[in-house]
């Protein structure tokens with residue numbers, strides 16, 4: 690019986706380790722997924738800012754081209770003025786020039802505004818780029834960590850599963866059935882360590898008589914409070930619990 694109790698306790702330890710490794714694996718996967726989403730958002734933001742700079746630069750070039758057209762127009766009218774004979778034609782040409790000059794003035798203001806817009810948006814590009822790089826660095830680091838550390842966890846789970854399989858062969862069917870029922874009903878902890886007349890599954894006091902019987906280990910005993918199988922591990926340090 691003592692041997693069977695020890696096997697049950699080893700089974701509990703393995704099951705707890707597997708559960709912990711699986712939780713760590715999920716945690717890693719969630720973290721990598723979260724950082725991936727963060728990186729995607731930063732890439733999107735950075736791309737949007739760059740596209741805005743391109744659009745503003747295009748607008749700036751268009752204004753410059755329009756200014757050149759206006760300046761050409763003005764030059765043509767000035768050339769035409771050389772050949773003008775009448776005052777009426779001269780006045781008309783002067784009127785034309787002043788309206789072109791007005792348009793040129795307006796266009797020059799637009800060019801200054803467009804240049805300012807390009808410059809301020811370019812400044813945003815730098816910070817968006819930096820945020821993206823930082824996000825990528827975090828993602829890469831976590832992914833790298835997940836790949837090495839997680840592989841160790843997965844290897845560990847695999848080893849534990851193998852040991853578990855071997856263990857199951859040695860445990861008596863009725864003992865195993867009790868274990869499995871409790872494992873399911875008691876949140877993955879079927880075997881609780883007992884020490885100093887206390888159950889570590891529920892932290893409650895165990896009657897002295899029962900505790901003595903648990904220490905002797907000749908029968909399977911369960912905690913009167915949480916119903917878990919009680920086990921005294923003489924080799925383990927006080928307070929150690931496979932949960």
Ligand SMILES: [Zn+2]
Nearest residue numbers: 888891912915
């Ligand atoms: Zn208990």
